[in-house]
Amino acid sequence: MDNAAIADVFDEMAQLLEFRGENPFRIRAYTNGSKAIRELDESVAAILADPERDLSKVPGIGKTLAEKSKVLVETGSLPQLETLRKEIPEVVIQMARIPGLGAKKAVKLQQELALESLGDLRKACHEDKISSLKGFGAKTQAAILDGLSIAEAAAARIYWCDADELAASIGRHMESCKVISKMQWAGSYRRGRETVGDLDLLVVADDHAAVMDHLEAYHSHSQTIVRGDTKISIRVGKSFQVDMRVVEADQFGAALQYFTGSQAHNIHTRRLAKEQGLKINEYGVFQLDDESRVAGSTEQDVYAAIGLPWIAPELREDRREFEAAASGTLPELIETEDVIGDLHMHTNATDGTATIREMADAAIARGLQYIAITDHSKRVSMAMGLDEKRLREQWKAIDEIRSEYDGRLTILKGIECDILERGGMDLADDCLAEADWVLASIHYGQKQPRDQITERILGAIENPHVSCIAHPTGRLINRRPPYDVDMDAVMTAAKKHGTFMELNANPARLDLNDLHLAAAKRMGIPIVISTDAHSIDGLGVMQYGIKQARRGGLTKADVANTRPWSEWTK
DNA sequence: GCCGTTTTCGGCCCGACTGTTTTCAGTCG
Ligand SMILES: Nc1nc2c(ncn2[C@H]2C[C@H](O)[C@@H](COP(=O)(O)OP(=O)(O)OP(=O)(O)O)O2)c(=O)[nH]1
Ligand SMILES: [Mg+2]
Ligand SMILES: [Mg+2]
Ligand SMILES: [Zn+2]
Numbered sequence A: 001m002d003n004a005a006i007a008d009v010f011d012e013m014a015q016l017l018e019f020r021g022e023n024p025f026r027i028r029a030y031t032n033g034s035k036a037i038r039e040l041d042e043s044v045a046a047i048l049a050d051p052e053r054d055l056s057k058v059p060g061i062g063k064t065l066a067e068k069s070k071v072l073v074e075t076g077s078l079p080q081l082e083t084l085r086k087e088i089p090e091v092v093i094q095m096a097r098i099p100g101l102g103a104k105k106a107v108k109l110q111q112e113l114a115l116e117s118l119g120d121l122r123k124a125c126h127e128d129k130i131s132s133l134k135g136f137g138a139k140t141q142a143a144i145l146d147g148l149s150i151a152e153a154a155a156a157r158i159y160w161c162d163a164d165e166l167a168a169s170i171g172r173h174m175e176s177c178k179v180i181s182k183m184q185w186a187g188s189y190r191r192g193r194e195t196v197g198d199l200d201l202l203v204v205a206d207d208h209a210a211v212m213d214h215l216e217a218y219h220s221h222s223q224t225i226v227r228g229d230t231k232i233s234i235r236v237g238k239s240f241q242v243d244m245r246v247v248e249a250d251q252f253g254a255a256l257q258y259f260t261g262s263q264a265h266n267i268h269t270r271r272l273a274k275e276q277g278l279k280i281n282e283y284g285v286f287q288l289d290d291e292s293r294v295a296g297s298t299e300q301d302v303y304a305a306i307g308l309p310w311i312a313p314e315l316r317e318d319r320r321e322f323e324a325a326a327s328g329t330l331p332e333l334i335e336t337e338d339v340i341g342d343l344h345m346h347t348n349a350t351d352g353t354a355t356i357r358e359m360a361d362a363a364i365a366r367g368l369q370y371i372a373i374t375d376h377s378k379r380v381s382m383a384m385g386l387d388e389k390r391l392r393e394q395w396k397a398i399d400e401i402r403s404e405y406d407g408r409l410t411i412l413k414g415i416e417c418d419i420l421e422r423g424g425m426d427l428a429d430d431c432l433a434e435a436d437w438v439l440a441s442i443h444y445g446q447k448q449p450r451d452q453i454t455e456r457i458l459g460a461i462e463n464p465h466v467s468c469i470a471h472p473t474g475r476l477i478n479r480r481p482p483y484d485v486d487m488d489a490v491m492t493a494a495k496k497h498g499t500f501m502e503l504n505a506n507p508a509r510l511d512l513n514d515l516h517l518a519a520a521k522r523m524g525i526p527i528v529i530s531t532d533a534h535s536i537d538g539l540g541v542m543q544y545g546i547k548q549a550r551r552g553g554l555t556k557a558d559v560a561n562t563r564p565w566s567e568w569t570k
Numbered sequence B: 001g002c003c004g005t006t007t008t009c010g011g012c013c014c015g016a017c018t019g020t021t022t023t024c025a026g027t028c029g
Helices: A003-019 A024-038 A044-049 A063-075 A079-087 A090-095 A103-113 A118-126 A138-153 A160-175 A208-216 A249-260 A263-275 A299-305 A321-326 A356-365 A388-405 A450-462 A487-497 A514-523 A537-551
Strands: A180-186 A199-205 A223-227 A231-236 A240-247 A278-281 A284-287 A293-295 A370-373 A410-418 A437-441 A500-504 A527-530
Touching: A003 A024, A003 A063, A003 A079, A003 A090, A003 A103, A024 A063, A044 A063, A090 A103, A090 A118, A103 A118, A118 A138, A160 A180, A160 A199, A160 A208, A160 A537, A180 A249, A199 A208, A199 A249, A208 A231, A208 A240, A240 A249, A249 A263, A249 A278, A249 A284, A249 A299, A263 A278, A263 A299, A263 A321, A278 A299, A284 A299, A293 A299, A356 A370, A356 A388, A356 A537, A388 A410, A437 A450, A450 A487, A487 A500, A487 A514, A500 A514, A500 A537, A514 A527, A514 A537, A527 A537
Parallel strands: A199 A240, A370 A410, A410 A437, A500 A527
Antiparallel strands: A180 A199, A223 A231, A231 A240, A278 A284, A284 A293
């Protein structure tokens, strides 16, 4: 069992324990343990296998969680989880997706009314069976009925790029609100997470009610979930939520720090403050003894008050940013403008829509200095992948137009060569040897067992003609899980053989992810951020890759395609 | 359940909003 699977078990334990009314701190211990294991850069199995090592030395993992991890690695399941799954009816978990209905109320309703499905709950509302229960009333019953569709929809988190569009649209609407003096998006959107659960907007204004009225008017079908004096939550579309917090100008920094999160980052920040005799909330930084305010108008002030430099939002996940901030080793994160080459794109020779020239012109327009044309190889027949003959013809065509682009753009002769299901490369070595740039990637046999698929990728890494492994884990966010590949082994081999690893910037891929990127950086493996464009517009996804790279703590120096092609050493 | 330059026990971030509460629990950010 790999770390992610163990972490999933602890997350599920935490969720189920909540429905049993457990001590909230015990529940958080499971959540913290899950996070610690998910973000660990070596495998739990490897630590357990080494008698010199002790898993319970990992912060957040004590005797109990270490023991449970051991059981999971050895047997693949956890008896305590199986017991909890039997004990907690599935329907209460679904019920808790209704806004305002949490674990305690869900359990009470389920027990009192013997509910077995959300349909039963809807029926109970219609038959007016809830308003008479102790602790419930007419309003609660109405709110449940209202929120049932959200629970039934069970909507997934949306891609960052889609959140970006919605944020722009809401932003344009809010701009016409004259009482707003300052406005800033916060939450996971500001942190650049690959998916966003809801949007969080921070606003400075004197007239709170007017701003809230304005937000409510964003969409004729938007609904207000909660609304008070300082915050409001609305629902736009089917179930997507937008939260807005309204504060005074001198609270802006503290409020932005609070609202940007993450939750774990906030908890850590506030604990550090407390240790220094201070208190941080969304209104400012205060002395614990006399409540006097010491900071809060800017984020910089808030962090400075606890002796830290400003921390970039992308790093605020309570991973290692506090360590780095305290020691003055926060990375200077890469920016989109730093990227001057793009080494993964397709043309209409395979499944792209544009010609080489069109891609080249679009790359110049985007300020790039070099590109590699990397169409599919023959095994990818659905995309009309190239055999050696067609590929050499394409390279000849590139040779012929190179002079046209002299001094403006270097066009590299590349290929995205399939790693065959039985292992080995789809194209002959003598052909690959003639390329400037060879991507290797998996398209078939994605569900092969761990050893087999890992061996295939290791084989590609060991091939001296392979420059880079493209979309190394194969995941499609919200759609397809990653290959069951041993990434420790892959990264170790990549380091040994000097093979680059791709960060595929397609917003559905973002592969490698932030955690892998951070691990790769620590190992000294250079990253290439590529668009995998299939059209000229496809070159525009670079910005999403940059977000993910920043979350991984990458600097300009960590990313190879920030350097001129002439300086590349291979 | 985890943790420890004051602690091996007793804390664990801090506050807004809602409903049915007569003083606060539950839920959420
Ligand atoms: N101090 C503190 N702040 C919190 C807590 N929960 C949320 N926040 C802050 C930090 C979050 O980033 C911010 C927005 O909350 P959200 O629930 O929208 O979370 P976030 O945007 O991080 O992730 P999301 O993609 O929306 O699930 O509010 C909490 O328990 N304590
Ligand atoms: Mg959010
Ligand atoms: Mg939110
Ligand atoms: Zn591709």
